[in-house]
Amino acid sequence: MAGHIQDRWFKTETGPDGTPLRVRTDRHGLGLRYRARYIGPDGTEKSKSFPDKQKRLAERWLAETAADMARGQYVDPKAARITFKSYADKWLKGQTTELSSQIEIERRLRLHAFPRIGSRPLDSFRPQHIRELLSALEASTIGSSYARNIYSDVRAVLAAAVDDGLLPHNPCRAKSVRPPTSEPRRVVPWQPEQVRAVRAALPERYRAMADVGAGCGLRQGEIIGLAVDALDFEGGSLRVVRQIKLIRGKAVFAPPKCDKERDVPLPVSVANALRAHMDAVKPVEVALPWRKPDGPSVTARLLFTNSSGWIVWRSNFNLQEWKPALSAAGIIPQPEEGERYASAREHGMHALRHFYASVLLDAGESIKAVSQYLGHADPALTLRVYAHLMAASQERTRKAVDRLLLPAPRDSDGPSTAP
Numbered sequence: 001m002a003g004h005i006q007d008r009w010f011k012t013e014t015g016p017d018g019t020p021l022r023v024r025t026d027r028h029g030l031g032l033r034y035r036a037r038y039i040g041p042d043g044t045e046k047s048k049s050f051p052d053k054q055k056r057l058a059e060r061w062l063a064e065t066a067a068d069m070a071r072g073q074y075v076d077p078k079a080a081r082i083t084f085k086s087y088a089d090k091w092l093k094g095q096t097t098e099l100s101s102q103i104e105i106e107r108r109l110r111l112h113a114f115p116r117i118g119s120r121p122l123d124s125f126r127p128q129h130i131r132e133l134l135s136a137l138e139a140s141t142i143g144s145s146y147a148r149n150i151y152s153d154v155r156a157v158l159a160a161a162v163d164d165g166l167l168p169h170n171p172c173r174a175k176s177v178r179p180p181t182s183e184p185r186r187v188v189p190w191q192p193e194q195v196r197a198v199r200a201a202l203p204e205r206y207r208a209m210a211d212v213g214a215g216c217g218l219r220q221g222e223i224i225g226l227a228v229d230a231l232d233f234e235g236g237s238l239r240v241v242r243q244i245k246l247i248r249g250k251a252v253f254a255p256p257k258c259d260k261e262r263d264v265p266l267p268v269s270v271a272n273a274l275r276a277h278m279d280a281v282k283p284v285e286v287a288l289p290w291r292k293p294d295g296p297s298v299t300a301r302l303l304f305t306n307s308s309g310w311i312v313w314r315s316n317f318n319l320q321e322w323k324p325a326l327s328a329a330g331i332i333p334q335p336e337e338g339e340r341y342a343s344a345r346e347h348g349m350h351a352l353r354h355f356y357a358s359v360l361l362d363a364g365e366s367i368k369a370v371s372q373y374l375g376h377a378d379p380a381l382t383l384r385v386y387a388h389l390m391a392a393s394q395e396r397t398r399k400a401v402d403r404l405l406l407p408a409p410r411d412s413d414g415p416s417t418a419p
Contacts, residue, residue, distance in 0.1 A: 003037060003039070003062045003065070004037055005035070005055060005059060005062065006035040006037055008032075008033055008034070009027060010024060011025050031049075033050070033054075034051075035047050035048070035050075040069075041069060042076075046078075073168050075166060075167065075168050076166070083119050084114075084122060085119065087160075087161055088113075088118075098291070103247065103248065108150045112137065112142070112150045117129060117154070122167050123166070125171050127171045127177050129171065130172055133151075133154065134177070134179075134180060138180065144180050144181060147180040148179060151172070151180055155170065187357075187385060187386060187389070189355045189389065190354070194329060195352065195355055198328075198329045199211070199214075200329075201325035201328035205277075205281045205304075206304065206321055207277070214352040214355050214356055216265075216270060217352075217353050217357065218240060218264070219256075220350070222256055224244045224302075224312045224314065225253060225300070225302070226304065229300065231266070231271075236265060236267075236268075237265065238270075240262050240375060241255070246314070248293065250293045252290065252291060252293060253288045254290070254291050255291075262373065274303065277303065284305045284310075285300070287299045288300075288311075318349075323341040327341065331344075332344045332347060353374065357370055357386050357389070360373070361386060367383050370382055
């Protein structure tokens with residue numbers, strides 16, 4: 001890198017005798033005196049100015065810049081002045097993840113990151129600023145898992161800035177930065193009588209949804225998107241190929257979570273419930289866009305529809321059908337007149353999925369099989385969520401260790417002794 005220090009207070013002229021003379025410029029005593037100039041990797045001139053009596057600092061900065069360029073860690077000073085919000089907006093537009101995921105990330109950044117660090121230039125980020133962000137998130141009313149998601153979004157934006165040469169290091173990787181710790185709730189599965197009570201309290205057209213949730217472990221969106229083509233009554237199998245999602249208020253068909261299509265055993269009890277449901281409420285052919293609101297139209301004969309013959313809107317169902325059923329079953333309290341039902345996140349339709357997992361594990365099914373039927377990303381996730389429900393495995397472990405460590409039982413007559 002060719003670079004030099006320009007003194008803007010003095011210039012060199014040729015004297016009458018031909019010798020060089022150092023004379024003052026028109027800018028003498030005004031503004032920053034030294035200007036470190038160099039040619040950047042893109043072939044354009046870059047510079048930074050320093051005040052009087054800081055020529056050595058300018059030389060050191062020029063040397064460090066040259067070293068950064070040699071190590072491939074150079075950051076364009078002007079480009080790095082872009083703010084976190086401006087860069088994050090561009091980063092979001094370039095994402096190739098599911099549109100619904102992009103919307104969630106944008107929402108978290110807009111509500112929680114931009115107000116705190118959005119105006120900060122990228123080149124000014126230090127680990128201290130990330131620690132301050134985490135401290136503010138911890139002091140807010142959001143949950144630890146949600147705070148962890150916000151931190152992950154910020155870390156991803158800054159990692160991309162490093163890749164793009166706008167930041168030398170990601171401050172989130174500093175040892176002093178400790179990500180929010182998630183506090184996973186210990187799953188307490190429903191008892192069979194609770195499942196039956198909730199099912200009985202649902203309107204008849206929705207009761208088979210409880211059968212599919214408790215008997216096949218489908219997610220709510222997968223149940224709502226369940227169609228005739230997914231059922232194989234003769235083979236005793238249910239193929240999970242789609243779900244219904246809401247993207248900016250518009251319903252779309254989409255693949256199951258993590259794009260994991262899967263085959264789930266179809267118990268006779270669930271098959272009978274579905275047959276009875278299809279006799280009472282005929283499947284309805286519904287056309288929705290695929291994956292995103294402007295995606296290609298896809299048609300499916302849905303098993304579950306609302307009283308208007310259209311898709312089951314999740315928010316309406318949860319408020320108008322599910323919570324009253326929970327209350328009737330005694331799982332949540334009945335609200336006072338004019339009041340809303342209490343929040344019951346742990347008793348959403350996902351509770352049926354937890355029940356399904358607990359039944360399989362109690363029967364001795366392997367974690368790998370349970371993970372496959374649930375459509376988890378990997379068995380490790382299933383193990384983290386449901387390991388405490390593996391009662392039979394824990395009992396086998398206790399007995400195996402006790403056989404080795406507990407003293408052997410003594411004969412009733414006592415130990416024999418030599419005469």
